[in-house]
Structures are given as structure tokens and as C-alpha cells.
Amino acid sequence: MYSICHYNSPLGGITLASDEEGLTGLWFDGQKYFGSGILKDDPMPEKAETKKPPVLEQTVKWLDLYFSGQKPDFTPPLHLIGSEFRLAVWKILLEIPYGQTTTYKELAGRIAEQRGIKSMSAQAVGGAVGHNPISIIVPCHRVLGTDGSLTGYAGGIDKKISLLTLEKAAFTK
Numbered sequence: 186m187y188s189i190c191h192y193n194s195p196l197g198g199i200t201l202a203s204d205e206e207g208l209t210g211l212w213f214d215g216q217k218y219f220g221s222g223i224l225k226d227d228p229m230p231e232k233a234e235t236k237k238p239p240v241l242e243q244t245v246k247w248l249d250l251y252f253s254g255q256k257p258d259f260t261p262p263l264h265l266i267g268s269e270f271r272l273a274v275w276k277i278l279l280e281i282p283y284g285q286t287t288t289y290k291e292l293a294g295r296i297a298e299q300r301g302i303k304s305m306s307a308q309a310v311g312g313a314v315g316h317n318p319i320s321i322i323v324p325c326h327r328v329l330g331t332d333g334s335l336t337g338y339a340g341g342i343d344k345k346i347s348l349l350t351l352e353k354a355a356f357t358k
Contacts, residue, residue, distance in 0.1 A: 207262030274313035
């Protein structure tokens with residue numbers, strides 16, 4: 186059974202979704218790919234419960250800490266749903282430290298290394314980053330262009346700027 190709840194952040198509304206295994210989604214209201222990744226055939230389950238199970242309570246606590254300018258010292262249980270390739274990219278995103286950034290090119294290099302191949306398309310990696318269903322906690326906002334510039338963000342560049350600024354991360358506007 187899926188559960189959903191709404192969170193009012195300083196950057197706008199956020200929808201949270203979970204199943205019995207963990208957090209399955211965290212999307213800014215209206216963001217690109219909103220609701221995708223929860224179920225293969227149904228982007229937002231109609232039979233979702235609106236009560237807050239423990240994982241959603243933990244996620245709200247995490248978001249409260251994060252938006253108050255603190256680095257949360259825990260991660261709520263996550264249940265990422267995606268292809269093997271996307272899961273590999275999202276796993277690397279989870280390794281990007283708070284307040285630091287990386288590039289699509291660096292991510293592509295890591296995926297290529299993991300797969301034992303010479304190179305990997307940064308655009309393919311960018312597609313996986315863009316379809317990350319758990320924004321902020323799986324920190325896709327910390328990925329920049331090769332020159333350190335801001336590039337696309339499913340929640341909007343304005344939100345990416347705000348998140349990086351909150352974390353005091355270096356980036357080029």
C-alpha cells in the first residue's frame with residue numbers, strides 16, 4: 186500500500202510518497218516527471234493512503250532539518266524504483282556530500298568504471314539524474330555542467346539555485 190502526504194517547504198509544496206519498504210517519491214509540486222517511478226503502469230496510485238507512516242514522519246523531520254539550514258544526520262529508508270542503470274546513477278548521487286557538487290561528466294566516468302567500459306554518455310547519465318524520483322534526499326541538485334554551471338533540474342533552476350545556496354555549495358550562475 187502506498188501512502189502520500191504534502192509538505193510545505195520554503196520553496197513551495199512537496200509531495201512525499203512511500204510504500205512498505207521506504208520513501209518512493211519526493212517531488213516539488215508541478216515538477217517535471219511528477220509522480221513517475223512509483224509504479225510502472227500508474228504514476229500516482231489512486232488508492233494511496235494519506236496518513237503518515239513512520240517513513241513519511243522521518244522524511245518530514247529530515248526536510249525540517251534541511252530547510253532550517255542543518256545537515257540531517259540520518260536518511261529515511263529509501264525504496265528507489267527504476268532500471269538497473271538509473272539505480273546505479275542514483276546510488277552515486279547519494280554519495281555526493283552535503284554542500285559539494287559533481288558534474289555529469291564525472292558521474293558518467295564513475296558509471297563507465299563500474300561497468301568496466303571505456304566511456305559512458307554524460308547525456309544518458311543526465312537522463313537518469315533527471316528522472317530521480319526522490320529529489321533533495323537523493324541530491325540530483327548537486328550535479329552541474331562540466332564548467333560548473335547550472336544545468337536542468339526537474340524542479341526548476343530556481344529551486345536548484347536555492348538548494349545549492351542553502352548548502353553553501355559552489356556553482357556558476
